[in-house]
Amino acid sequence: MPDDAKTWEARAAAHSFYGFTDLPSIRDRGTVVVTHGEGPYVFDTNGRNYLDANSGLWNMVAGFDHKGLAEAAKAQYDRFPGYHAFFGRMSDQTVMLSEKLIEVSPFERGKVFYTNSGSEANDTLVKMLWFLNRAEGNPQRTKILTRKNAYHGVTVVSSSMTGKPYNEVFGLPLPGFLHLTCPHYWREGQAGETEADFTARMARELEDTIAREGADTIAAFVAEPVMGAGGVIPPSEGYFQAIQPILRRHGIPLISDEVICGFGRTGQVWGCDTYGFRPDAIISSKALTAGYFPMGAVILGPTLADRLQNAVEAIEEFPHGFTASGHPVGCAISLKAIEVILNEGLLDNVRALTPRFEAGLARLAENPNIGEWRGRGLMGALEAVKDKDTKTPFDSHLSVSERIANTCTDHGLICRPLGQSIVLCPPFIMTEGQMDEMFEKLETALNQVFAEVA
Numbered sequence: 197m198p199d200d201a202k203t204w205e206a207r208a209a210a211h212s213f214y215g216f217t218d219l220p221s222i223r224d225r226g227t228v229v230v231t232h233g234e235g236p237y238v239f240d241t242n243g244r245n246y247l248d249a250n251s252g253l254w255n256m257v258a259g260f261d262h263k264g265l266a267e268a269a270k271a272q273y274d275r276f277p278g279y280h281a282f283f284g285r286m287s288d289q290t291v292m293l294s295e296k297l298i299e300v301s302p303f304e305r306g307k308v309f310y311t312n313s314g315s316e317a318n319d320t321l322v323k324m325l326w327f328l329n330r331a332e333g334n335p336q337r338t339k340i341l342t343r344k345n346a347y348h349g350v351t352v353v354s355s356s357m358t359g360k361p362y363n364e365v366f367g368l369p370l371p372g373f374l375h376l377t378c379p380h381y382w383r384e385g386q387a388g389e390t391e392a393d394f395t396a397r398m399a400r401e402l403e404d405t406i407a408r409e410g411a412d413t414i415a416a417f418v419a420e421p422v423m424g425a426g427g428v429i430p431p432s433e434g435y436f437q438a439i440q441p442i443l444r445r446h447g448i449p450l451i452s453d454e455v456i457c458g459f460g461r462t463g464q465v466w467g468c469d470t471y472g473f474r475p476d477a478i479i480s481s482k483a484l485t486a487g488y489f490p491m492g493a494v495i496l497g498p499t500l501a502d503r504l505q506n507a508v509e510a511i512e513e514f515p516h517g518f519t520a521s522g523h524p525v526g527c528a529i530s531l532k533a534i535e536v537i538l539n540e541g542l543l544d545n546v547r548a549l550t551p552r553f554e555a556g557l558a559r560l561a562e563n564p565n566i567g568e569w570r571g572r573g574l575m576g577a578l579e580a581v582k583d584k585d586t587k588t589p590f591d592s593h594l595s596v597s598e599r600i601a602n603t604c605t606d607h608g609l610i611c612r613p614l615g616q617s618i619v620l621c622p623p624f625i626m627t628e629g630q631m632d633e634m635f636e637k638l639e640t641a642l643n644q645v646f647a648e649v650a
Contacts, residue, residue: 237260245608310491310521312491312518314453316492317349318453325416328500328504337414340416342374343359343376345359346423347360348418360425398432417449428614450473451476454467458482460483461574476496478497479495491530543624561578565650567581576621577619577620578617597616599645600641600645611638
C-alpha cells in the first residue's frame with residue numbers, strides 16, 4: 197500500500213523512531229501528527245486544535261506563527277543563507293548576536309561559543325573546562341558535579357551530567373560525573389527538618405563531597421536555576437546563596453544551565469537573576485531563538501573567557517566546533533527573538549500572568565490527589581499522589597501522569613508528564629482567557645483520571 201493511502205498515524209509508526217515517547221500510548225492512541233500552529237495552538241492532520249501548554253518543548257515562547265520571527269528568517273535566507281564560524285570567518289549576524297548576548301547577560305564582558313542545541317552547549321562547556329585545566333597543568337581536574345533529577349542533555353557527556361535513572365540503559369554516567377541530592381525540600385526533606393535546615397544540609401553535602409573527592413579534581417558545578425525536566429523543581433530557599441561561597445572558596449566554577457530558564461521563563465531574563473547568584477558561565481538554548489531555529493550557546497563570563505583565551509593561544513586554536521555553529525539565519529532569528537522577548541512585551545506578559553498562573557496551580561492543588569504545586573514564573577508542576585498526607589505516590593504501573601496527559605490531549609490540551617507530575621510551561625504570549633482554558637481542561641482531565649485510579 198502506498199504511503200499516501202495510509203493514515204498519518206500509520207505512516208509515522210512505519211518509518212519514525214521515537215525518542216522520549218511512551219510506546220504503550222503510541223500503540224493505543226497513535227501519533228498526533230501536527231501540520232501548523234496559530235498563536236499558542238497547534239493543529240493536527242485531522243483538523244483538531246490543541247492549546248500547547250508545553251510551548252512545543254519549552255521553546256516556542258512566541259507562539260507558532262510569529263510574523264516578525266518568520267520575516268527575520270526569510271530576510272536572512274535571502275541575504276546569506278548559511279555559513280560556519282571556522283578558520284577566522286563568521287557572519288555579521290554572529291558577531292552582532294555575541295555582542296547582544298554579552299550585553300543582556302549578567303557579565304560586564306565575556307565571550308560566546310555557538311552550538312546547535314543545549315545538549316551540545318553543555319558538552320562543549322565540559323570540553324572547554326577539560327582543555328583549560330590540562331593547559332593550566334591540572335589534568336586531574338575533570339570531575340563535574342550536578343544534582344539528581346537534573347537534566348542537561350542527551351549527548352554522552354551531557355547525559356552523564358543528567359541525574360536521571362533512565363540513562364543507566366546506556367551504561368551512563370561516565371566516571372567522574374557526580375550527582376548530589378536534588379534540592380527539592382517537599383520530597384527530599386527529612387522528618388522535622390525545616391527548609392532552612394534542608395538548605396544547610398545540601399551545603400554540607402557539597403562541602404563533604406568536595407572534601408572526599410578533592411577540590412583539585414573538580415572542574416565545575418553545573419545547575420539549572422529551576423530543574424525543568426526533573427519536574428519543575430525550584431531550589432529550596434537560600435540554596436544558591438549557601439552553595440556559591442563554598443564553590444568560590446574551593447575555586448570551582450558555578451555554571452548556570454539556562455536552557456529552559458533563560459530569556460524570561462522564570463520572570464527575569466535569567467534564572468540566576470531570579471535566584472540572586474552570579475555564575476561563571478551560562479548555557480543557553482530554546483528561547484534563545486524562540487524555537488524558530490536549533491541553536492545553543494556557551495556564554496562565558498570574564499574569568500573563564502580570559503583563562504580559556506590564554507589556554508587557546510598557547511596552542512593557537514581551540515580544536516572544537518560544529519558545521520552550523522553561529523549559523524547566520526539562526527543568529528538573525530535569535531537577535532529578533534531577544535528583541536521580541538525583552539522589548540515587545542513578552543517578558544512583561546510573563547510577569548503579568550504569573551499571579552494568575554500560580555493561583556490556578558494552587559487551586560488545582562486542593563485536589564486530594566495532588567500533593568504539591570510548585571513553580572516560578574511561567575513554569576509549574578502538579579505532583580500526583582495516592583495519599584496526600586504521607587506523600588505516597590501512585591503505583592508506577594498505573595502510569596497516572598501519562599494518563600492525565602493523554603486525557604488532556606483528548607480535551608484539546610497539550611501538557612507534559614514527568615515522573616508523577618504534570619508540567620505546564622505555556623508560551624509567553626498567553627492571554628488570561630487562554631490560561632483559564634488551560635486550567636479548565638486540565639482540571640477536567642485530573643478529575644476524570646483520579647476517579648479511575650484513586
